[in-house]
Amino acid sequence: MTDPIAEAQERHVLTITVDNEAGILAKIAGLFTARGYNIDSLTVADITDNHEVSRITIVTHGPPSIIDQIRAQLERLVPVHKVVDLTEIGPYIERELALVKVAGTGNFRVEALRVAEIFRAKVVDTTTESFVFELTGAPDKIDTFVALMKELGLVEVGRTGVVGMVRGREAV
Amino acid sequence: MSTERSGAEILVESLVAKGVEFVFGYPGGAVLPIYDALFGDERIRHILVRHEAGAAHAAEGYARATGKPGVVLVTSGPGATNAVTGIADAFMDSIPMVVITGQVPTALIGTDAFQEADTVGITRHCTKHNYLVKDASELAAIVDEAFHIATAGRPGPVVIDIPKDVQIALSRWTGHNGPRRTRYAPQTTAPAAEIADAVAMIAAAERPVFYTGGGVINAGPAASEALRTLQTLTGAPVTSTLMGLGAFPAGHPAWLGMLGMHGTYEANMAMNKADLIIAVGARFDDRVTGRLDAFAPHSRKIHIDIDRASINKTVRVDLPIIGDCGVVLQQMIDAWHHAGHAAADLAPWHARIDGWRARKSLAYPSRGQEIMPQKAIERLYQLTRDRDPVISTEVGQHQMWAAQHFHFDAPNRWLTSGGLGTMGYGLPAAIGAQAGLPDALVIDIAGDASIQMNIQELGTATQYRLPVKVFVLNNEWMGMVRQWQELTYESRYSNSYSDSLPDFVKLAEAYGWKGIRIETMDELDAGIQAMIDHPGPVFVDCLVVKEANCFPMIPSGAAHTDMILYGDDVAGTMDDAAKALV
Numbered sequence: 001m002t003d004p005i006a007e008a009q010e011r012h013v014l015t016i017t018v019d020n021e022a023g024i025l026a027k028i029a030g031l032f033t034a035r036g037y038n039i040d041s042l043t044v045a046d047i048t049d050n051h052e053v054s055r056i057t058i059v060t061h062g063p064p065s066i067i068d069q070i071r072a073q074l075e076r077l078v079p080v081h082k083v084v085d086l087t088e089i090g091p092y093i094e095r096e097l098a099l100v101k102v103a104g105t106g107n108f109r110v111e112a113l114r115v116a117e118i119f120r121a122k123v124v125d126t127t128t129e130s131f132v133f134e135l136t137g138a139p140d141k142i143d144t145f146v147a148l149m150k151e152l153g154l155v156e157v158g159r160t161g162v163v164g165m166v167r168g169r170e171a172v
Numbered sequence: 173m174s175t176e177r178s179g180a181e182i183l184v185e186s187l188v189a190k191g192v193e194f195v196f197g198y199p200g201g202a203v204l205p206i207y208d209a210l211f212g213d214e215r216i217r218h219i220l221v222r223h224e225a226g227a228a229h230a231a232e233g234y235a236r237a238t239g240k241p242g243v244v245l246v247t248s249g250p251g252a253t254n255a256v257t258g259i260a261d262a263f264m265d266s267i268p269m270v271v272i273t274g275q276v277p278t279a280l281i282g283t284d285a286f287q288e289a290d291t292v293g294i295t296r297h298c299t300k301h302n303y304l305v306k307d308a309s310e311l312a313a314i315v316d317e318a319f320h321i322a323t324a325g326r327p328g329p330v331v332i333d334i335p336k337d338v339q340i341a342l343s344r345w346t347g348h349n350g351p352r353r354t355r356y357a358p359q360t361t362a363p364a365a366e367i368a369d370a371v372a373m374i375a376a377a378e379r380p381v382f383y384t385g386g387g388v389i390n391a392g393p394a395a396s397e398a399l400r401t402l403q404t405l406t407g408a409p410v411t412s413t414l415m416g417l418g419a420f421p422a423g424h425p426a427w428l429g430m431l432g433m434h435g436t437y438e439a440n441m442a443m444n445k446a447d448l449i450i451a452v453g454a455r456f457d458d459r460v461t462g463r464l465d466a467f468a469p470h471s472r473k474i475h476i477d478i479d480r481a482s483i484n485k486t487v488r489v490d491l492p493i494i495g496d497c498g499v500v501l502q503q504m505i506d507a508w509h510h511a512g513h514a515a516a517d518l519a520p521w522h523a524r525i526d527g528w529r530a531r532k533s534l535a536y537p538s539r540g541q542e543i544m545p546q547k548a549i550e551r552l553y554q555l556t557r558d559r560d561p562v563i564s565t566e567v568g569q570h571q572m573w574a575a576q577h578f579h580f581d582a583p584n585r586w587l588t589s590g591g592l593g594t595m596g597y598g599l600p601a602a603i604g605a606q607a608g609l610p611d612a613l614v615i616d617i618a619g620d621a622s623i624q625m626n627i628q629e630l631g632t633a634t635q636y637r638l639p640v641k642v643f644v645l646n647n648e649w650m651g652m653v654r655q656w657q658e659l660t661y662e663s664r665y666s667n668s669y670s671d672s673l674p675d676f677v678k679l680a681e682a683y684g685w686k687g688i689r690i691e692t693m694d695e696l697d698a699g700i701q702a703m704i705d706h707p708g709p710v711f712v713d714c715l716v717v718k719e720a721n722c723f724p725m726i727p728s729g730a731a732h733t734d735m736i737l738y739g740d741d742v743a744g745t746m747d748d749a750a751k752a753l754v
Contacts, residue, residue, distance in 0.1 A: 019355070022304065027296055034297050065484060072481035078301040078321055078356050 007063030011040070012087040013094055013164045014071070015172070019079035020046045020054040027077060028056060037070050038062055041096075041139075041161030053081070057163045059139075084172045086164045094164040098142045103130040104153030112152040119145050130155070177345040179308035179338045180205040183272065186315035188215050189349050192243050194234060194607050195219070196227040200247025201287060202274030205339035219607055219636060222628035224251050226600040228258020229626065232267045233601025236587045237562050238608040239392060241268040241322050248274045249287030252333075253294065257594060259329045260298040264591025265415060266390055268327035270318050271295075277337040278306065291333045300328035305335070308343035316349035317356070325358030326479040327390055358478060360496040367500070367507045369491055370450075370474050374504075375513040377448035379471075379521045380408040383431065383460075386415030386590065387453015387477060387497045389583045395498030396420070396583045399452065402501055405508050407515040409525055411439040413454050414575055415590040422579035428525070429534075432460040433726050434572040437533035438525055440732040443468050445524070451475045453497040456487040457591070466731030476500045533724045534576050536738050541692045545570065545645045545716040548696065549577040549617065552643060555700045561613040562605050564588065566598040566622030569651035569722045570644075574617040576722075596625025599642060603629055606638040613641070613704065620646040620670050630683040633709045641703050642711045644676060647718045655721045660746045680711030690714040 018024050025044055032039050040059040047055045060070060067085070074083045086092040100121070102112045105128075116123065116133050119141065125132035135145055139162060146157055166172050177185070183206060187195070196219045199207045210218055221227040224246045231242025242262075246255050252273040262269045276285040292304045301321050303314050311334070318330040374380055382403060388395045396419045403410055403426055410420045411428040420427060429436035431443055440462075443449065449471045454460070461467040464486060473489040475482075476497055483492040493500055536546045549570075563578055564587040565571040571588060580586050587605060589597040598616040606614040616623075623644055633640050653668040677687030686706050690699035690713070703710045723738045729750045 023292060023296065023302075026293065030297055065488070069481065069485060072483070076326075076479060076481050081355065 011061045014058045015084045016056040017081040043161040092166045094162045097160045098135045099158045100133045101156040176342045180209040184209045195243045196230040197245030202248035224254035226629040228255045229600035230604030233604030234608045237605035244271040249289045252291040261592040261594045262329040263298045268322040269329040271331045275333045275335040278335045295331045302331035304333045308341040312349045362493045362495040367503045371507045379446045380448040381446040382410040384416045384452045385413040385454025388419040391498035398501035407518045417586045418580035418583045421581040438528035441528045444732040446471045449473045455482045462726045463731045543716045553578045559613040564598040564601040564616045566618045567593045567595045568619045570619040572722045595622040602640040615641040618644045621650040634684040676713040686710045688712045
């Protein structure tokens with residue numbers, strides 16, 4: 001007997017390769033809503049020359065029994081080719097891109113630029129009173145960067161959500 | 173040979189190529205080209221229903237009774253939305269069905285055009301798959317894949333939404349459906365090691381139970397045969413869900429009856445005390461398990477299912493086996509022989525079961541000349557059993573009484589809405605079954621409330637001279653609602669009385685049916701016999717004891733061991749936690 005509440009919550013990164021057909025994103029997002037699963041982030045883009053196959057990366061969390069159900073429910077959708085739980089098969093890399101707008105003058109501005117250098121963020125737009133930084137990294141690195149920028153005039157944040165890939169030479 | 177044909181013609185040719193005999197449908201603006209292509213075509217018989225919900229349920233009944241996929245044809249907008257209940261019903265009960273919906277012309281999609289609805293969006297989560305056809309050249313391949321998806325693996329409904337301009341556009345028709353995409357190929361055969369483990373677990377068990385479901389029926393008659401063979405080899409008793417009735421003969425001494433909320437005492441006690449449960453094509457539905465943390469607490473569990481997502485969904489099992497029930501059962505029979513297993517001595521187990529049987533949990537009191545609904549079903553069974561009838565039902569008390577007191581010895585004879593629980597299913601389902609099996613005795617066992625949900629379909633049976641029978645247990649209540657109000661809400665009967673009932677006999681006669689009213693026990697057998705003997709459609713209005721309740725019953729949120737039997741004092745109230753459970 002399963003008692004999901006008693007199980008610990010786990011964060012999992014899933015990659016899903018799907019037929020790039022109309023409505024597939026709605027189908028997958030809707031599956032999560034309809035069954036009460038969590039979506040922490042979702043990214044999608046087509047990955048083949050002929051635009052026939054897309055790769056979706058979903059970050060979710062839940063007890064292990066629910067994570068297993070999510071995989072099974074995804075796998076039975078007709079346009080879904082493959083579901084890979086990177087957290088399960090690991091080790092893997094995950095990366096996210098963020099655009100972070102910071103406004104300020106004087107010391108705030110200098111300090112923001114210094115922190116950006118430490119994080120290897122690129123300046124992609126500037127005025128005399130603002131920067132837009134582009135930062136790539138694991139989600140917690142971006143979280144930390146954004147937290148620091150809050151003290152230095154943070155105006156706006158945009159994040160792509162995670163894409164992930166297993167380490168080593170093999171495809172999954 | 174390749175010629176230019178319209179999308180509508182290609183659709184019809186593709187359906188013929190898939191062996192479609194019947195289409196259940198209703199015309200409208202956005203499907204006129206398809207209806208024109210069907211005009212005068214003798215290869216496909218179109219059954220014109222009176223409401224699109226009827227079309228979907230008729231297709232379900234046809235599929236369930238014949239094992240072939242049902243086909244529905246409806247127009248855009250309200251045509252499609254009216255069919256949604258039947259589509260959702262087929263999705264929950266795994267019924268193979270292909271639904272063709274008309275759509276407004278491609279250029280008008282998204283403009284809130286007349287009779288436009290986002291059919292693909294609306295049906296996305298109640299279909300196995302759905303399509304919006306953008307080009308007539310894709311039609312043949314889509315129809316072919318749709319039938320494959322509807323029937324392969326765990327069956328289910330597939331919607332093909334076809335804009336009107338695509339129906340008119342010309343495209344090449346090669347005379348066949350073309351090569352199929354290979355993306356949908358569910359696993360049907362299980363690994364030998366899992367099979368060997370399974371049979372070893374069965375051979376070693378002291379208190380095994382087969383818990384079978386609709387998957388055995390869906391896997392075809394050979395699966396039911398294999399179940400019987402494996403039962404003979406192992407000697408284990410068999411219970412079944414509502415959807416699985418008929419897969420194992422009810423007359424067999426190892427038959428425990430249905431399990432779950434309105435299952436027998438012996439079936440539920442056997443599940444509770446078993447040391448091994450072999451679930452075959454069943455999905456541990458909440459109506460079956462009762463309170464989850466008290467469900468079959470002493471047992472190891474083997475779960476055979478074609479749908480991986482059904483495994484470990486609510487109940488964690490020890491040995492999951494993914495595959496087609498028929499194939500896996502045959503693998504288990506072969507492995508049993510191969511390993512040289514012999515049936516264990518299950519005499520002590522069967523003796524315990526006999527003790528539970530002695531409680532006679534389906535017993536009910538007699539009421540003199542008044543007809544107890546259970547008695548009506550019993551007599552209906554006794555007087556029709558030699559005709560090997562097909563029974564459909566609506567949803568409610570009558571459905572459970574039929575499941576308890578009408579007994580089935582073969583698959584595909586029992587058509588009922590299990591998962592979705594759709595009132596109004598039974599009459600159109602009976603019509604669909606009768607279309608597919610013209611010589612069968614098809615009876616819709618109904619209630620006075622449910623029958624009114626699709627009663628317009630009386631006209632469909634009349635039009636096509638389908639001799640279906642409707643047998644209404646008339647207690648002037650939405651009986652199951654009233655029963656729950658009695659058990660849970662101190663008999664505050666809020667809106668559950670069937671006020672202003674029509675005169676069903678006159679209504680039936682108005683539609684060209686024969687109407688029979690049965691009011692007393694003295695009239696019961698003669699009335700049923702008159703129904704059977706009449707060659708055309710018959711509506712029987714059988715007046716039964718109004719306050720009879722359906723027992724045994726596991727109250728919602730209770731364990732298998734907490735059954736209420738007839739005669740127990742049960743009226744009262746429940747705490748809010750129990751009330752919240754459905």
